[in-house]
Amino acid sequence: MSSRRTFAIISHPDAGKTTLTEKLLLQGGAIHLAGEVKARGQARRARSDWMKIEQQRGISVTSSVMTFERANPDGSTITFNLLDTPGHEDFSEDTYRTLTAVDSAIMVIDAAKGIEPQTRKLFEVCRLRSVPIITFINKVDREGRACFDLLDEVADVLALDVAPMSWPVGMGGLFQGALDLATGKISRPEGDSREFLGKVEDAGALPPEVAEELELAQAGYPEFDLEAYRGGDLTPVYFGSALKNFGVAALIEAIAAFAPPPRPQPADGGEISPDRDEVTGFVFKVQANMDPQHRDRIAFMRLVSGTFKRGMKLTPSGLGKPIAVHSPILFFAQDREIADSAEPGDIIGIPNHGTLRVGDTLSERNDVRFTGLPNFAPEILRRVALKDPTKTKQLRKALDDLSEEGVIQVFYPEIGSQWIVGVVGQLQLEVLISRLEAEYKVEAVLEGSPFDTARWLKGSDQALKDFADFNKMNLARDRDGDPVFMARSAWDVGYQQERNPDLTFSATKER
Numbered sequence: 457m458s459s460r461r462t463f464a465i466i467s468h469p470d471a472g473k474t475t476l477t478e479k480l481l482l483q484g485g486a487i488h489l490a491g492e493v494k495a496r497g498q499a500r501r502a503r504s505d506w507m508k509i510e511q512q513r514g515i516s517v518t519s520s521v522m523t524f525e526r527a528n529p530d531g532s533t534i535t536f537n538l539l540d541t542p543g544h545e546d547f548s549e550d551t552y553r554t555l556t557a558v559d560s561a562i563m564v565i566d567a568a569k570g571i572e573p574q575t576r577k578l579f580e581v582c583r584l585r586s587v588p589i590i591t592f593i594n595k596v597d598r599e600g601r602a603c604f605d606l607l608d609e610v611a612d613v614l615a616l617d618v619a620p621m622s623w624p625v626g627m628g629g630l631f632q633g634a635l636d637l638a639t640g641k642i643s644r645p646e647g648d649s650r651e652f653l654g655k656v657e658d659a660g661a662l663p664p665e666v667a668e669e670l671e672l673a674q675a676g677y678p679e680f681d682l683e684a685y686r687g688g689d690l691t692p693v694y695f696g697s698a699l700k701n702f703g704v705a706a707l708i709e710a711i712a713a714f715a716p717p718p719r720p721q722p723a724d725g726g727e728i729s730p731d732r733d734e735v736t737g738f739v740f741k742v743q744a745n746m747d748p749q750h751r752d753r754i755a756f757m758r759l760v761s762g763t764f765k766r767g768m769k770l771t772p773s774g775l776g777k778p779i780a781v782h783s784p785i786l787f788f789a790q791d792r793e794i795a796d797s798a799e800p801g802d803i804i805g806i807p808n809h810g811t812l813r814v815g816d817t818l819s820e821r822n823d824v825r826f827t828g829l830p831n832f833a834p835e836i837l838r839r840v841a842l843k844d845p846t847k848t849k850q851l852r853k854a855l856d857d858l859s860e861e862g863v864i865q866v867f868y869p870e871i872g873s874q875w876i877v878g879v880v881g882q883l884q885l886e887v888l889i890s891r892l893e894a895e896y897k898v899e900a901v902l903e904g905s906p907f908d909t910a911r912w913l914k915g916s917d918q919a920l921k922d923f924a925d926f927n928k929m930n931l932a933r934d935r936d937g938d939p940v941f942m943a944r945s946a947w948d949v950g951y952q953q954e955r956n957p958d959l960t961f962s963a964t965k966e967r
C-alpha cells in the first residue's frame with residue numbers, strides 16, 4: 457500500500473489550525489513551507505505587494521505544501537503531505553481547489569464555539585467529493601462546551617455519525633488529561649504550563665462524573681468503522697489541545713492508520729488509478745513568484761499516477777506540446793529541495809512562465825483529462841476602471857494572466873468596453889489591485905457593477921443564438937471565450953432558466 461497521506465486541515469479562523477499545523481510538523485520532523493523554499497534561493501526582501509497584504513492582515517493568502525514523515529514500527533516510513541488552505545474569513549477559489557487535491561481532511565473545532573460558518577462551508581466542499589474527515593475538538597485546556605453537546609452538534613449539523621476516540625478528563629481549570637478510549641491510557645499535563653510532555657499513565661479510577669460520561673458515550677455513539685469513515689459517513693472525534701500538545705500524536709496515528717492512501721481521480725473516460733504506470737497529475741494552484749521582476753510562477757501539481765522523475769517530459773493539456781520538468785520543487789521532509797522522484801499523492805512545484813494553468817492535466821502521453829476542478833460562479837462582480845485610459849492593452853493582458861492563475865475570473869461583455877472581474881471572496885479583489893500595480897504597472901479602481909452573479913451557458917448554437925438575440929446586454933465571454941450570462945440577481949437566473957429550458961445555466965465550469 458502507498459505510504460502517502462495527502463490531507464488538509466479545515467476550520468474556522470481562530471480554531472487553532474496554525475497551532476495544530478506547527479505541532480504536527482514538530483512531531484513529524486523537518487519542515488518545508490513552499491514560500492520558504494523559494495525565498496531561500498532568492499533575496500527574501502524580493503516579495504511583491506500582495507505578500508504584504510498577507511503580513512498586514514495576518515493571514516495567509518498563498519497555500520503551501522508541508523511534508524513530514526513518521527517511521528513505522530517495521531522500519532518503513534509514512535509520508536504526510538499537508539496542504540494548507542488559506543485561513544481567512546473570506547472564501548477564495550484557492551481553498552476549494554486545494555481541497556480537490558487531498559485525500560482526506562482534519563476538521564478543527566474550538567471546544568467553546570462548536571461548528572462555525574467557515575467550518576461548515578469547507579465541510580460541504582469535502583462532502584461533495586466524499587473526502588473523509590477526522591475531527592479534532594481543540595482547546596480542552598480551556599473551559600468549553602460539554603462533550604456531548606459538541607458531539608451531537610457535529611452529528612446533527614453535518615449529518616455524520618460520530619465516534620469518540622478520546623475523552624477529556626475535565627476541561628479548563630479542571631483538565632487532568634486526555635483519555636485514549638482504545639488503550640485506556642491517559643496523557644497527563646505537567647509543569648507550570650500544564651503541557652503534555654510525554655507522561656502517559658494507566659487511567660486507573662476515573663472521577664465519577666467522567667466515568668459516567670464515558671458509559672453514556674459508549675452506549676450513545678457508534679464504534680469507529682473504517683469503511684464508514686472512508687465513505688465519508690462517519691467521523692472519528694479526538695479531543696485535545698494543540699497549544700498544550702494533547703491529541704497531536706493521536707491525530708498523526710489516526711491519519712497513518714485510517715486516512716486513505718492516494719485515491720483514483722475522476723477523468724474524462726473514467727477514473728485514473730494511482731497504480732497506472734504513466735505519470736499523470738493536475739495543477740490545482742498557480743502561485744506567482746514572490747519577486748515581481750520575474751514573471752515566473754510555480755504551478756502546484758498533484759501527482760495522480762506513476763513515478764515522476766526529474767527531467768521527465770510531460771504534456772500540459774492546455775498546451776499540447778510536451779515540456780521538460782528539469783527543476784521541479786518537491787516539498788520533502790528531508791533537506792532535499794530538488795526532487796529526484798515523486799509518488800502518487802505527492803505535490804510537485806513546477807516553475808514556469810505562465811504556460812501552466814489551474815485545472816491543467818499533465819501527462820506523459822497526453823491522453824488524460826482530469827475533471828472536477830471547477831470554476832465557481834463569482835459572488836462578487838466589479839467593473840474595472842483604468843486611471844490611465846492608454847493602458848487598456850496592459851490591463852487586458854493582466855486580467856487574462858491573473859484569471860489563468862485563478863486569482864480572479866474575467867468577463868468581457870458583448871456590448872460595451874467595461875470589463876468585469878468576478879471573485880468568490882473580497883480578499884481576491886485586494887490581491888488583484890495590488891498585483892496590477894506591482895507587476896503590470898497598471899493603476900485601476902473597481903466600481904460597482906449592475907450584476908450580482910454569473911452563469912455559464914450551455915446549449916445548441918441555435919438556442920444560444922436565440923437567447924443572445926434578446927439578452928445581448930447581459931452576455932459576456934470568459935477568458936476562454938465561453939458564453940456567460942451576467943445576472944442581476946439569483947431571481948434573474950431562475951427566471952431565465954425557466955424561459956429558456958434548452959439552455960443550462962451552470963454555477964460552475966469544469967476546466
Ligand code: GDP
Nearest residue numbers: 469470471472473474475595598697698699700
Ligand atoms: P487559526 O486561525 O485557526 O490558525 O488559529 P491559531 O492557531 O492562530 O489559534 C488562534 C488562537 O487560539 C491563538 O491565540 C492560539 O494560541 C490559541 N489556541 C490554539 N490552540 C489552542 C489550544 O489548544 N488551547 C488554547 N487555550 N488556546 C489555543
